[in-house]
Amino acid sequence: xxxxxxxxxxxxxxxxxxxxxxxxxxxxxxxxxxxxxxxxxxxxxxxxxxxxxxxxxxxxxxxxxxxxxxxxxxxxxxxx
Amino acid sequence: xxxxxxxxxxxxxxxxxxxxxxxxxxxxxxxxxxxxxxxxxxxxxxxxxxxxxxxxxxxxxxxxxxxxxxxxxxxxxxxxxxxxxxxxxxxxxxxxxxxxxxxxxxxxxxxxxxxxxxxxxxxxxxxxxxxxxxxxxxxxxxxxxxxxxxxxxxxxxxxxxxxxxxxxxxxxxxxxxxxxxxxxxxxxxxxxxxxxxxxxxxxxxxxxxxxxxxxxxxxxxxxxxxxxxxxxxxxxxxxxxxxxxxxxxxxxxxxxxxxxxxxxxxxxxxx
Numbered sequence: 064x065x066x067x068x069x070x071x072x073x074x075x076x077x078x079x080x081x082x083x084x085x086x087x088x089x090x091x092x093x094x095x096x097x098x099x100x101x102x103x104x105x106x107x108x109x110x111x112x113x114x115x116x117x118x119x120x121x122x123x124x125x126x127x128x129x130x131x132x133x134x135x136x137x138x139x140x141x142x143x
Numbered sequence: 144x145x146x147x148x149x150x151x152x153x154x155x156x157x158x159x160x161x162x163x164x165x166x167x168x169x170x171x172x173x174x175x176x177x178x179x180x181x182x183x184x185x186x187x188x189x190x191x192x193x194x195x196x197x198x199x200x201x202x203x204x205x206x207x208x209x210x211x212x213x214x215x216x217x218x219x220x221x222x223x224x225x226x227x228x229x230x231x232x233x234x235x236x237x238x239x240x241x242x243x244x245x246x247x248x249x250x251x252x253x254x255x256x257x258x259x260x261x262x263x264x265x266x267x268x269x270x271x272x273x274x275x276x277x278x279x280x281x282x283x284x285x286x287x288x289x290x291x292x293x294x295x296x297x298x299x300x301x302x303x304x305x306x307x308x309x310x311x312x313x314x315x316x317x318x319x320x321x322x323x324x325x326x327x328x329x330x331x332x333x334x335x336x337x338x339x340x341x342x343x344x345x346x347x348x349x350x351x352x353x354x355x356x357x358x359x360x361x362x363x364x365x366x367x368x369x370x371x372x373x374x375x376x377x378x379x380x381x382x383x384x385x386x387x388x389x390x391x392x393x394x395x396x397x398x399x400x401x402x403x404x405x406x407x408x409x410x411x412x413x414x
Contacts, residue, residue: 082281082326101262101282101284103216103264103283103284103285103322104264104284104324106322107284107321107324121404121407122404122405122407123404123407126407134338135400
């Protein structure tokens with residue numbers, strides 16, 4: 064799976080979980096919090112994305128991630 | 144109506160008692176307020192916090208209000224169980240203190256309005272289900288996350304949650320642990336009275352409380368006693384099953400790992 068495909072999955076779930084947000088507004092160098100996501104929104108985006116990508120990453124490994132790019136990189140370490 | 148409320152509010156003499164984590168007060172119209180205000184621990188049920196809620200409810204009961212508005216923080220109504228108490232349960236220690244909140248809320252002689260501006264998860268959502276009227280926020284999330292930590296739901300969740308959100312949505316909440324966004328619940332047929340934007344919640348709760356407070360307190364108490372009979376029965380039924388399921392599920396070796404994993408991210412963020 065390519066990085067672009069992983070990023071597209073994450074973006075899809077960000078749009079599903081955050082209201083009033085357009086795809087072109089998402090800047091992957093930023094945190095989801097910058098687009099109005101609260102802590103449980105972020106958990107939901109991460110869980111939904113991991114389910115779709117069929118990967119499981121312990122929460123301890125995700126705790127220090129801030130930006131969407133960093134999340135994509137972390138997912139890339141686990142996708143096949 | 145709103146002007147009338149505001150005018151009355153302006154001349155109300157309010158008695159406010161502040162404790163560290165629980166704020167209680169009552170106004171001259173017989174509307175009592177209990178705000179769960181543990182900013183640091185996000186209204187999770189530590190022993191002290193539970194004791195504070197119980198003490199607050201006792202204090203309010205003694206004031207004989209017509210109605211109570213139960214609220215939390217703007218971002219979190221209640222985060223449910225505290226990790227330490229869950230690990231105690233994994234170690235075989237019996238811990239029933241959080242059950243006291245469900246029991247106490249159901250047994251109040253006055254109606255309780257749960258005004259949930261923020262998230263409510265696990266036991267935090269169950270306490271809303273113990274109330275008589277429930278308001279939730281479109282922006283916040285609500286879920287029964289017990290199974291995400293490897294153990295079965297408690298505090299009366301298995302019978303009371305279906306009363307609030309309907310049996311099939313309750314099943315989904317309990318089996319998956321998914322935290323539903325308020326806006327998503329608003330599109331489903333739940334029994335939550337109002338799902339509004341966060342900033343509207345307290346005003347709406349006060350409007351409902353105002354309407355209740357205009358009625359005869361003696362009849363309010365009589366009606367509450369009758370209407371809560373079903374919930375009291377449901378809580379007893381739930382506890383018989385839930386206590387047994389907890390004995391079994393907290394003894395699973397995987398449960399301790401799941402609890403540690405569930406709280407890992409939160410603890411890292413605090414450091």
